Amino acid sequence: MASSRSRVGLFVTCLADMFRPEVAFASVKLLEMAGFDVEVPERQTCCGQPAFNSGDRHDSAAIARQTIEAFDGFEYVVGPSGSCIGMLHHYPELFAEGDPWHQRALDLKSRAFEITSFLAQHLDTDKLSSSFSGKVTYHDSCSGLRELGIKRQPRELLSKIPGVQICEMEESETCCGFGGTFCVKYPDISNRMVGNKSENIRATGADTLLAGDLGCLLNMAGKLKREGVNVQARHVVEILADMANTPAIGEAAIGEAEKRS
Amino acid sequence: MQIKSPEFKQNARIALEDVNLQRALGNLKAGFPQKRAAAVARLPEFDQLRDEARDLKNHILEHLDLYLEEFEKNVVANGGTVHWCRTAEDARKTILEICQDQDAKTVTKGKSMVTEEIDLNDYLEKNGVTPVETDLGEYILQLREDHPSHIIAPAIHLNIEDVADAFHEHHKRPKSNDPAHLMREAREMLRKHFVAADVGITGANFLVAETGSTIICTNEGNGDLTQTLPKTHIVVSSIEKVVPTLEDMTLFLRLLARSATGQEFTVYNTLSSGPRRPGDQDGPENFHVVLVDNGRSDMVGSEFQEMLRCIRCSACMNHCPVYGAVGGHSYGWVYPGPMGSVLTPQMVGIENAGLLPNASTFCGKCEEVCPVRIPLPKLMRHWRDKEYEKHLSPTSVRSGLSVWSFFATRPKLYRLFASVGNRFLRLKAGKKGRTSKLPLASAWTDHRDMPAPSGKTFMQQWKEQNR
Amino acid sequence: MSKADIFNRIRGGLHVPSDDSARRAAVQARLDARKRNLIPQRAQLPADELLRLFIDMADEAAAELIELHSAAELAGAIENWAQENGIAHLVTASDEQINNLEWSGNGTLVREERVAQVGDEASLTSAFCGIAETGTLMLYSGEESPTTLNFLPDTHLVVLRASTIVGPYEDAWQMLRQATGGSMPRTVNLITGPSRSADIEQKLQMGAHGPRRLVIFLLHGE
Ligand code: SF4
Numbered sequence: 017m018a019s020s021r022s023r024v025g026l027f028v029t030c031l032a033d034m035f036r037p038e039v040a041f042a043s044v045k046l047l048e049m050a051g052f053d054v055e056v057p058e059r060q061t062c063c064g065q066p067a068f069n070s071g072d073r074h075d076s077a078a079i080a081r082q083t084i085e086a087f088d089g090f091e092y093v094v095g096p097s098g099s100c101i102g103m104l105h106h107y108p109e110l111f112a113e114g115d116p117w118h119q120r121a122l123d124l125k126s127r128a129f130e131i132t133s134f135l136a137q138h139l140d141t142d143k144l145s146s147s148f149s150g151k152v153t154y155h156d157s158c159s160g161l162r163e164l165g166i167k168r169q170p171r172e173l174l175s176k177i178p179g180v181q182i183c184e185m186e187e188s189e190t191c192c193g194f195g196g197t198f199c200v201k202y203p204d205i206s207n208r209m210v211g212n213k214s215e216n217i218r219a220t221g222a223d224t225l226l227a228g229d230l231g232c233l234l235n236m237a238g239k240l241k242r243e244g245v246n247v248q249a250r251h252v253v254e255i256l257a258d259m260a261n262t263p264a265i266g267e268a269a270i271g272e273a274e275k276r277s
Numbered sequence: 278m279q280i281k282s283p284e285f286k287q288n289a290r291i292a293l294e295d296v297n298l299q300r301a302l303g304n305l306k307a308g309f310p311q312k313r314a315a316a317v318a319r320l321p322e323f324d325q326l327r328d329e330a331r332d333l334k335n336h337i338l339e340h341l342d343l344y345l346e347e348f349e350k351n352v353v354a355n356g357g358t359v360h361w362c363r364t365a366e367d368a369r370k371t372i373l374e375i376c377q378d379q380d381a382k383t384v385t386k387g388k389s390m391v392t393e394e395i396d397l398n399d400y401l402e403k404n405g406v407t408p409v410e411t412d413l414g415e416y417i418l419q420l421r422e423d424h425p426s427h428i429i430a431p432a433i434h435l436n437i438e439d440v441a442d443a444f445h446e447h448h449k450r451p452k453s454n455d456p457a458h459l460m461r462e463a464r465e466m467l468r469k470h471f472v473a474a475d476v477g478i479t480g481a482n483f484l485v486a487e488t489g490s491t492i493i494c495t496n497e498g499n500g501d502l503t504q505t506l507p508k509t510h511i512v513v514s515s516i517e518k519v520v521p522t523l524e525d526m527t528l529f530l531r532l533l534a535r536s537a538t539g540q541e542f543t544v545y546n547t548l549s550s551g552p553r554r555p556g557d558q559d560g561p562e563n564f565h566v567v568l569v570d571n572g573r574s575d576m577v578g579s580e581f582q583e584m585l586r587c588i589r590c591s592a593c594m595n596h597c598p599v600y601g602a603v604g605g606h607s608y609g610w611v612y613p614g615p616m617g618s619v620l621t622p623q624m625v626g627i628e629n630a631g632l633l634p635n636a637s638t639f640c641g642k643c644e645e646v647c648p649v650r651i652p653l654p655k656l657m658r659h660w661r662d663k664e665y666e667k668h669l670s671p672t673s674v675r676s677g678l679s680v681w682s683f684f685a686t687r688p689k690l691y692r693l694f695a696s697v698g699n700r701f702l703r704l705k706a707g708k709k710g711r712t713s714k715l716p717l718a719s720a721w722t723d724h725r726d727m728p729a730p731s732g733k734t735f736m737q738q739w740k741e742q743n744r
Numbered sequence: 745m746s747k748a749d750i751f752n753r754i755r756g757g758l759h760v761p762s763d764d765s766a767r768r769a770a771v772q773a774r775l776d777a778r779k780r781n782l783i784p785q786r787a788q789l790p791a792d793e794l795l796r797l798f799i800d801m802a803d804e805a806a807a808e809l810i811e812l813h814s815a816a817e818l819a820g821a822i823e824n825w826a827q828e829n830g831i832a833h834l835v836t837a838s839d840e841q842i843n844n845l846e847w848s849g850n851g852t853l854v855r856e857e858r859v860a861q862v863g864d865e866a867s868l869t870s871a872f873c874g875i876a877e878t879g880t881l882m883l884y885s886g887e888e889s890p891t892t893l894n895f896l897p898d899t900h901l902v903v904l905r906a907s908t909i910v911g912p913y914e915d916a917w918q919m920l921r922q923a924t925g926g927s928m929p930r931t932v933n934l935i936t937g938p939s940r941s942a943d944i945e946q947k948l949q950m951g952a953h954g955p956r957r958l959v960i961f962l963l964h965g966e
Pocket of ligand 1: 586590591592593646647650
């Protein structure tokens with residue numbers, strides 16, 4: 017619990033910014049609930065992962081420097097993505113030891129947290145209240161799971177919401193096939209992976225799919241919709257912040273569903 | 278072996294549509310991962326052993342020359358000979374010379390990926406020496422003129438009908454689809470080869486410097502018959518397999534079987550130290566160790582040094598969702614899966630194998646299970662760095678990236694760009710909330726819908742709310 | 745020359761200083777110390793529990809186990825076993841333990857001391873020791889114990905004295921060094937259950953190229 021209100025810089029992530037602003041708003045709401053002052057630094061863009069994973073270290077380093085500067089002075093940097101926060105944790109690898117940026121990157125790393133792990137530590141979970149009710153299944157996104165050790169935190173938080181019933185899927189820890197540029201560089205393989213995932217999701221009988229990373233969610237939701245599977249995909253913070261009253265990812269606006277054939 | 282790694286994408290597409298292959302790959306997914314998990318759960322010290330194994334391998338690699346020297350000294354003291362081979366060609370020639378010295382007509386072979394790497398079989402055959410694979414999986418592949426698709430389960434890509442057909446054709450016996458029957462048939466057929474062979478070739482899982490011993494770990498016992506019955510035993514091993522002492526070898530043995538098949542221990546772990554001793558009634562009269570470098574010494578001290586810790590357990594490919602989808606042959610060379618995606622560019626050149634280190638989502642499962650904690654995703658990324666530096670990555674990727682980076686490093690422009698994109702996607706989707714076709718994004722929309730943004734960008738809305 | 749070339753590359757990669765005495769000392773120290781790495785708790789139990797563990801693990805590895813109270817029962821037990829299993833011919837090692845067996849000669853079992861040949865039904869050898877950790881037998885080659893006996897016959901019978909069962913592999917290495925004066929025999933076999941393969945559709949089949957059955961005669965007492 018934050019005693020004197022400390023400042024958190026929200027790392028919005030480019031996908032939340034572009035596709036799902038509610039995820040960022042939900043994050044703000046939850047962080048404020050945990051007693052933090054939340055600010056959104058203007059100079060942030062993307063974490064740089066597309067460049068980093070394509071071997072473009074020069075541009076990755078440029079973006080890293082920009083992000084480091086944007087979040088200077090915040091006690092914490094929190095983002096709704098294990099993958100993007102994981103990328104922030106890679107920044108020190110981009111600079112030689114002895115380069116002042118290396119030290120600054122290490123410093124950012126020590127302050128950067130994925131949202132559910134951060135809330136699990138800082139939020140008085142009795143404050144959580146959500147009108148959401150339904151059977152949900154949870155996909156463990158790879159970077160969050162393996163780089164940041166996020167597995168029990170979102171489940172612990174969800175367990176505080178009376179209406180939530182978690183039905184675990186088979187292979188919840190297996191990659192959904194998104195992988196950033198992977199899904200467009202190797203579309204056939206990616207399709208097989210997300211197809212397997214969709215089967216496992218369907219088999220649970222859950223009506224809602226939750227995860228902590230929008231990349232994976234867009235991929236899985238896109239597949240579920242294409243296959244005509246009636247499962248709603250949402251970022252976990254939407255449930256935690258009681259903001260699940262908007263259409264789920266890739267769903268028609270409320271009231272529009274009947275109109276399409 | 279012909280390098281088909283440049284065709285990885287086509288190979289993968291064909292593999293994904295190959296119903297029989299997909300059925301066979303199902304056996305892998307259902308087997309190894311669960312068995313490994315059960316074995317690991319029974320040994321509480323497993324993760325600590327992994328740490329020790331990583332550290333020990335690092336120590337060995339820092340002193341690789343000296344341990345190899347000690348190993349050679351002790352092989353010679355045991356009455357054996359060590360041959361040093363820089364390249365695959367050196368190794369092929371050396372092995373052929375030993376065979377020719379013995380006037381060898383046939384050689385039996387235990388399972389060895391290094392001999393696949395140096396393409397030994399073809400070479401021996403062209404030079405009048407007939408190699409006979411004796412590992413059941415390798416034997417099946419040899420009959421089918423096929424190659425391993427997995428480093429410990431070489432015939433994992435085949436179904437029983439394929440085996441039955443191959444046996445029927447070559448053994449001229451009535452066809453059977455019963456695995457027990459097929460194995461009995463192979464056992465019977467191979468007996469005569471074991472006895473008739475002039476030379477037996479095996480690989481090595483480890484080389485023990487202290488004693489000058491080589492060790493093989495097998496479940497079938499074929500490696501033992503291969504090395505005990507012929508007059509000459511040749512061990513073909515790569516240089517990074519050396520370990521200091523029997524105690525150090527033991528550390529790796531505790532990890533190997535559990536990581537590989539999920540067994541507590543491999544059935545036969547056999548140490549060979551030189552030729553038969555005076556008074557021995559059986560065993561080979563000549564003992565040769567062929568040490569193969571083939572690019573490994575260049576990895577020492579490089580960003581890829583950690584790959585030399587690999588003990589060839591196959592856990593990384595057994596758990597890899599990409600390997601599980603496309604199988605080993607798609608990778609187009611000897612070593613498949615995550616370990617292959619790091620090793621292959623080293624051995625055949627990044628210009629030929631660039632698609633392999635890119636064919637990963639970096640999900641990290643391989644690193645999670647690797648017994649010697651090789652950071653496989655990091656090493657694959659290093660190859661992507663090299664590829665990018667050498668301007669080998671496709672132009673579409675490079676130009677796409679530079680446009681994107683241009684915006685990503687200019688926050689104001691980026692905001693503008695994001696809001697235009699956001700608007701476009703929303704318009705395109707109309708009221709459906711998603712779109713099933715997008716210009717320039719068919720790789721995505723061929724297989725899945727593209728969810729539309731749910732409103733203006735967060736940054737726009739945040740600003741509008743004046744916060 | 746290849747060796748020099750390989751070494752130059754390794755040393756170049758490692759940036760080895762021209763005076764590498766420190767590295768040599770580190771290597772020599774490791775070789776001399778024969779330091780044990782982490783040994784699992786499982787292998788460090790009291791003797792009676794190790795015995796139990798050996799039996800359980802050998803059983804799990806699909807070895808068959810026949811327990812005997814003393815060496816005096818051994819020959820008879822083997823003869824009985826052979827009769828029950830329809831085995832008429834046994835090739836044996838010629839070590840002291842096997843030479844001292846007092847065969848009744850009642851049944852029809854024919855015995856021969858020699859190396860194994862294709863077609864042999866069964867062999868009899870002595871284990872040097874047992875390793876409880878995984879139910880493993882250690883055997884090694886010598887004038888009196890040809891290696892082919894461990895691999896060619898369809899069934900492999902092994903005599904193991906319970907008193908030689910150790911916990912971890914490390915204890916077995918130490919015993920081996922003591923027994924052989926530090927020089928390695930040509931072949932050391934660690935055997936855990938009978939031969940098998942899962943190369944066809946990952947379905948486990950017993951009896952690939954080595955023995956289909958491994959029968960351990962476990963001798964309690966002295
Ligand atoms: S890289 Fe690791 S997991 Fe893969 S084969 Fe080598 S040791 Fe096993």
